[in-house]
Amino acid sequence: MTTTGSHDKADEMASIPTESTTSHGGADPFAKNGLHDIEAVLKARGVDAFYRAVQGWTEDGYALLDGREVVMAGSNDYLGLSRHPRVLAAAVEAIGRYGTSVSGSRALNGTIELHEALEARLARFLGQEAAAVATTGFQAGLALSAALGRDDVAFGDIRNHASLVDGMRMGLGTVRSYRHCDPDHLRQRLRASAGPGGRLVVTDGVFSMEGDAAPLRALREVADEFGARLIVDSAHDFGVLGRSGAGLTESAGLTDRVDLIIVTMSKALGSTGGVIAGPAANVRQLRYNARSLLFSAALPPASAAAALAALDVLEAEPERRDRLHRLSRLLHDGLRAIGFDTRPSTTPIVPVTFPDVPTAGAFWAGLCEAGVITNLSGPPAAKRAMLRVTVTAALDTPHVERVLRAFSVVAERLGTPRADEPLPPVELTR
Template sequence: MKAFLREALEAVEAAGLRRALHPLTSPQGREIVIDGAKVLNFCSNDYLALAGDPRLAEAAAGAAQGYGFGAGAARLVCGNAGEHEALERELAQVKHTEAALLFNCGYMANTGIIPSLVGRGDAIFADKLNHASLVDGAVLSRADFYRYPHGRMDVLEAMLKKTGDVRRKLIVTDTVFSMDGDVAPLAELVVLARKYEAWLMVDEAHAFGVLGPTGGGLVEATGTGDRVAVQMGTLSKAAGSYGAYVAGSRDLRDFLINTARSFIYTTGLPPAVSAASRMALKLMAHEPWRRTVLLENARKMRTALQGAGFDTLASSTPIIPVMVGDACRAKDISCKLLLRGIFAAAIRPPTVPVATARLRITVTAAHTDADIARCVEALKDVS
């Protein structure tokens, strides 16, 4: 095994694809201390700048004092804390659905929901750029798996037509694509789903708290809630907390409680984590300026980057790719930025397709105009 591990690591190193962990010794925020150096942070998903908000920590601490820390068991045993059910009711309100169910994280939600809904002999249709957790959920389900090129509704329709007599069809898509920052054509997807009698599942991980009049996501923004059967999202990004949810009908919730293996066979979240998420939902509702500033910052960053000649694909959200192409070059630019006090992660294959390595710049509600200008100037210097 020793030789196998060494050779594998040398191969990823030679391809410029080796990944490594960098120790963080500060709270999350616009400035963080990483590898011992203070840097401006342009790579978190903490869109509303809530992860480091002391009110979330206080809510968690209060709940931990009241309930203790660990959940003790799976929720179906004795780990079903009141905090979890209260959060689920509040999530259903934010998502305008009958019900919601918590999962321990987004990865577990997607790998639990999909195999519950479809199996052998069924078909899944997925955008090629969907998140890895949706891909893994599809693989686990053993259903036939059809992937259409990014955003290509004509190809999706052809696939749906071809598989007309399949028992169950599930279309699955990110609503905001995590590495490209563009949005799914949801209005077209709901039409195709209805026309071909397919179910539609969306992953709102990067849209929840960001899009829609109250931060409910792209489904809220497009008014398509009654035609999207399964709305999944996470609490680990804009909500600044941890955990994930699925929102939909009461029957969907009950069905998943009875079938989703990543819900059934795992310990419940610590109740304190749900308490922090509840505080985040409260702040999302009472401090709408966070979303306004976030979207304005995203617009400013995108405009400045495009003005400087960078290719930002079709981004229209706080996720703004700066395309580089070559993985080694992307890593090199990211390292040079770090030396100038700017943290922008290089995203390389297999997270993105070969030859599309990029810097994934994200802005939050905490960035200032000066921060944005500093980032763009540094990028111009080192590119």
């Protein structure tokens, strides 16, 4: 990669706060490495990339940032439904009927008809027997802890979402990782972990940072060899992949062969909340034992109503998904044509990697100045420094063309990673 304004590694490290001690001489629990360290590195170079307040969104793919209109190329609102008139109207109506909160947990006083309708609808759409709605997608992932008993072992892809990692860690059993999208390594780990308990294989469907899809059929085959259960987090493929939009399990032909599907409503459904769907016995086990479901106020009425209305639109307007895939190909191929390697993604999540965080931060700032907002990520959120660009159905061809022009302009100034050989056009996983 050719860049200007390169920096010394020691200079970068000098900008990172070091762990401090308390007045009593012990280590300070709050002085830990993490995102605030990356923020310090970036701010030392004049880049303010995190916790930026957006003043609002428009219905046509733009956001208002610092008083100016910019292309929103970092949103997870894949089908562009968060501002759809039917979704907004449903949320407003629910507030008028139920208020802003149910003020209680689902198990006690917090269940309303909207929750039950949403669970039935999502179970049917996902091709499962039952579903349980959680207040957030993260809490749905945490619910996995109730499936992991003392003698059980969970095997997770090393790049699983943090909610899955935390859910497995909170369980009483043992947690093992396997190499990213590597069924052979999973087989080795399963073979070496014989014991009296049950075994769970846990994977993202589409991985949230690099946009690649898990090899579900191969993972199912390996799990079957050892009598293990397969759990799939479809946060980033629900509404996006599959013939009807039911996700990677549908696309892979495994709708009736997964033991649990986790979905968040904050992506394709333009709302918030999470859902756990699967065989009725599996869902019931978590519904009555998962602390993240039992000890949290239930999903607000407006969010439940918005998700139900979004499901209506998802089914009634398949052209949104078609546009999403068309624009994703356009962005992938356009970035590759100017030298950015977006592999391994084959989805609307488009990763652009950089050698280090300051270089990625400089590019992020250049894009922002050019009127394009992307997501800047680095360890621990992502394995490498990267810009995570996303496409939504709220955009159209002119938006993507503007994003590509911005990348070209910034690359002329800061440099472009060059592939050793031409890259083939991207083929989206359907």
